[in-house]
Amino acid sequence: MHTYHKPLDLVRERSPERPVALVRQGTVAVAARWFQENFKGDVLYAVKANPSPWVIRTLVDNGVTGFDVASIPEIELVAEHAPGSRMAFMHPVKSRAAISAAYFDHGVRTFSFDTHEELEKILDATGQAKDLTLIVRMAVSAEGAAYSLSGKFGVESHQAPALMLAARRATQDLMGVSFHVGSQCMRPTAFQAAMAQTGRALVRAGVFADVIDVGGGFPSVYPGMIPPDMSDYIAAIDRGFNEMPVSETTELWCEPGRALVAESTSLLTRVELRKGDALYLNDGAYGSLFDAAHAKWPFPVKSYRGGADARELEGNLKPFQFYGPTCDSIDHMPGPFWLPEDVREGDFVEIGMLGAYGVAMSTRFNGFGAVETAAVDDDAPMASMFGLARRSIPVPRTAESTNVVRLSRPKGKAGQRKRKR
């Protein structure tokens, strides 16, 4: 991977024909260490948020040795780049062949499920293995999250006790519970509420859980979506855990995806045409801008002019909308994206905060979507939950975005309740 100091250096050196993913390895290291130091339990990275090999290796180098995987290709990826790490197969619906391959070929012992049928499938496909860690996935409220992950998966509270009992009986090793409060969860108390709901189901089932897995949902910062400090989430989980019917040996796990990688990557795109306030870029909804198109997230942006006197563009900001390169009219990102009013064809637009569910989502539809990757070693992310951003997101004019980005500086010590298997 070629390394530049700053995006402007790349723009000055050459005019890339394709979009370039600009990766900041240091942000993943900082986020990983923050979770290691502050979360009082085991941290498993949800690979789907960004499966880049450099992400996996950086996490391992910074102490994250557990991975939440959902498919055999994800398992193979982790096995290749993080050999010896612990994997948890947390997709509640798996093929029998995938379960067998995970168990027999890759040493996976942790499986989640939300039905009796899937539990039976896991037992059959592992030859009635007794050394499984069986995790019951609960459906919980996704209030306060930008994306719900409960509509599709999770057992309802009234059916959970029977499934918990069945899991308890099926394994001689660990039985646990998990949930997902929804991605980009803006309310720390959502974790506490989900833990209370899970605790009530455990009491009704009359079983102790060996593992409480609070899932993902830890937020990042985007224009108009400025969450509380990350330490507030940790505090809510601590309170929730203390109120749960757990024993001395109960393990606490989390599965962050977004929070570990969102800040790590921006995308350098080129303006191929300007029509009024619409910029036609060489990346879009079928590339790395899925959330900008489908969830209409107004990502932070910067712009550059190439050539002999290459520079970052400044001046009066105006709201722009983007179109991507494909011929589909869904390929539209309404923004608003605030850029200098004289931005024109041939300029470069850098879109920030695309490290989670951005570069991971790219398709080759219509012949587009190929992205180069380069590292930038002296450029802060456009916003940060970990005190890394040098300035607030440059989106000045909407009601919410007049808030200053709240930086949560790493604080706190290694958890006292921390237990590692």
Ligand SMILES: *Cc1c(COP(=O)(O)O)cnc(C)c1O
């Ligand atoms: C996607 C997913 C995660 C990660 O969610 P984030 O919102 O990115 O933190 C964690 N666990 C499971 C089971 C998931 O499906």
